Amino acid sequence: MARLNLLEETRFEKLPVTVFKNPKEASINVAHRIASIIKEKQAKNLNAVLGLATGATPIAVYAELVRLHQEEGLSFKNVITFNLDEYYPMQATAAQSYVSFMNENLFDHIDIDKNNVHIPDGTLKLEDIPAFCLAYENKIGEYGGLDMQILGIGRTGHIGFNEPGSAPNSGTRLVTLDDLTRRDAARDFGGKSFVPTKAITMGIGTIFKAREIVLMAWNRKKASIIKKAVEGEMSSDVPATYLQLSDNVEFILDEEAASLLTRFDTPWLVKDCIWTESLSRKAVIWLANKLNKPILKLTEDDFNNNGMAQLALEKGPVYNINIHIFNKLQHTITGWPGGKPNADDSQRPERAEPAKKRVIIFSPHPDDDVISMGGTFIRLVDQKHDVHVAYQTSGNTAVWDDDALRFVEFNIDFSEKMGMPQPQMRDTYAKMRQFIEQKKPNQVDIPEIQTVKGLIRKGEAIAGARYCGLDDDHIHFMALPFYESGKNVKNPVTEADVLLTMELLQKIKPEQVFAAGDFEDPHGTHIVCFNIIIEALRRLDKTESWVKDCWLWMYRGAWLEFETHEIEMAVPLSPQEVERKKFAIFKHQSQKDRAVFPGDDAREFWQRAEDRNRETAKSYDNLGLADYEAMEAFVRFKF
Known part of the structure; x- marks a missing residue:
């Protein structure tokens, strides 16, 4: 019987497939x-x-x-x-x-x-x-x-x-x-x-x-x-x-x-399922999208004709299922990402108290914060939360060589114009220029160039965070050591990376942490930075009481977006807020027009973010919910 069940479950698969929990286990098996x-x-x-x-x-x-x-x-x-x-x-x-x-x-x-x-x-x-x-x-x-x-x-x-x-x-x-x-x-x-x-x-x-x-x-x-x-x-x-x-x-x-x-994706098409809340939500949204219908218009025939008869039988009647899923989705929408003060929060994604929260937005690269959650960033500041932003890496490998030279040229010209000649800076500039003229593809930059590129991205990040409303003392540059290899391939994570993160968390004691859950970046930096945050919080949880009241929200946007059924908090943006977010992204001029590492998406980062935010709003609209200009989406990470 078990063999027959497996054959039914894999009947769409035309060759043998073995699935392991993670790449390490799979690799050890093959070895x-x-x-x-x-x-x-x-x-x-x-x-x-x-x-x-x-x-x-x-x-x-x-x-x-x-x-x-x-x-x-x-x-x-x-x-x-x-x-x-x-x-x-x-x-x-x-x-x-x-x-x-x-x-x-x-x-x-x-x-x-x-x-x-x-x-x-x-x-x-x-x-x-x-x-x-x-x-x-x-x-x-x-x-x-x-x-x-x-x-x-x-x-x-x-x-x-x-x-x-x-x-x-x-x-x-x-x-x-x-x-x-x-x-x-x-x-x-x-x-x-x-x-x-x-x-x-x-x-x-x-x-x-x-x-x-x-x-x-x-x-x-x-x-x-x-x-x-x-x-x-x-x-x-x-x-x-x-x-x-x-x-x-x-x-x-x-x-x-x-x-x-x-x-794995639509298991109800191949086997009987245990209809958990999350699987029911996924299936109903899948059915609505497949049939191009709002959730509340799905019928019993729709369920029966698309492999979901078991759900209708166990959890029905169908209309009650539809209303339940519709309400759950509706409750993910909030204009108060830090929680709405003095409100019943039993159906809201975030807590009402404390009314003013201490918040850290962790940004793996110096622009991930505004690209992926710029609208929510601005909203949190506007709603008077105590918002900090922490840039985990310098991002110094993602600046064009000619931009580095241009900034040093400006420094030299400005200094001389102000009567502050800098012969040493001219020597450094000559050294940089000579290196760049002879530079081989993917060659590691000399330290002077790495420093200039890091400062370019630091200045842009400060401009973006200031535009979102932050004071300078709420802007933190962590320069995590694992990243500072000067190469595309980064060093292994060390104890220093975790300790630096713990130190910042202990200093601020946040009630809310936002971190990049967008692990498809071609550099692999996002997942490394996320794991460092998780390790830091796990260690602090053993000694710090505030950690138990700290919620961690994951954002995406630069490389992909959460699926609708995954979203636990959706923050709607007005047309004006979409524009404010775009201008915050524009502060990162070295990444505009053509980034050094754009991946296989030809759009600029601001275009990707804008399109994805509009697509998220459209997905809610198609399911029969309110029609917003754009939405930023979040999923809560539960330890």
Whole structure:
């Protein structure tokens, strides 16, 4: 019976999928499967032939393999490896090469014979590539084929660098990279213009010959393409769908990457559900949006014809369900994000008391506060709460080089105009300019440039916070140490990061904390900053009584927005407040027009924020609630 239930639950899925709680657990599982193959082959005095991948996805797999070697004696002397791909052209010694990646993450830390390592050669002449690709294929065959091929998946659905349009029987070859693939790689190269336009990749047909294929995917960014690959029709538009043809494939996912699969996203379509409050709300909103109806107009037939008969039967009549969900949504709307004084707060998202709250808005980068919750920021100040803003990082990697030079030029000109010549500043300027003229893509800035870029962003943040109504003594710059690497890849979080955060929290003792819950930023800074806040509050909770009365609200906006069913507080904005928020964002001039790290959204940050806020308001309007100009959305984090 359990097997039948599982088959029903996964009936939309066209290949085997295993879901783990988080990437770490999944990665350890894959690493131990690889280790088992190696040991089995060793016992038979045979080589283990592995197909390896690069990118962020397999890093934790390689880390666990290194640990198994160093701590448990796993030997790689019998291992032959073939990597999936390499950029073209690409020097093996370049920081962005997959040779460098594999050495740094695996090969330099294990006892593998480097003669057994095979990676496509990015230095070949164009005319030599076809012969090399054929030899690469033949060499895999000479070793008896791949025992296991591990894969990631790109947001175009590519596996290896087999972009949309690739044939299912394709072999190793030179390919042209999709624009989205190059945008996703831009951060590693210091800009999309530096990302190669081509790559050498194993073909889908080559991958298919592996005796075992494991595709891994982590985090919400991959959820939509995973749904297409697992549940969609086979198509060259999504090359990963061809894996549905294999009897030897398994997708290994974390919960976020699997979140849009039918069994997790709309489970009522595949199984009987335990109808919790949150699932009922999600289902009713889903049904209303699917049928393009306000909630209060949904009928029993609508429920029965769309997999929700069980909900109607258990919680009905249907109209009562509709009214209940409608009222719950209505109660999320408030013009008093800090709580309405002297009001019944039993149906409101925030407490009425204390009437004037101490508030900290944590901003991972110097502009996240106004981009994601600028309207609420201004409203809290206008309603006389004691608002502080804390900028957790300097954001000094996200300023253009010419802006840094321009600000130093201004400083020199101003000083000399005021009769304060600064020969030392001129020397510093010359040093900066010389470095920038010779700077390589993604090269770490010299300290002087890092300082100037940090000061640019600090000045903009002060201007934005002042515009929102804050005095200077309520504006805090934390400069958390983990960020100050000068590189896109940041240092690990240290005790100092947590202690600095605890110190600020102890000083202010807030009743309200706002923090970025928008974890899709391409830098990964938001999730790191959020986890530091959580750790600080958890520690303080053991000794500080005020923590029990401190509520933590998560905001989004720069990179995505909360789904309507998730929202616990929606703050409506008038047209005038939308304009005020926009002008607060405009204070961040270095991020306007074209940010250094814009992600794959072509809109400016103020446009993204404005559009998302309007979309949130429209979603409420479509469900039959009041029609507002815009809304900022929040979800309360409960420890």
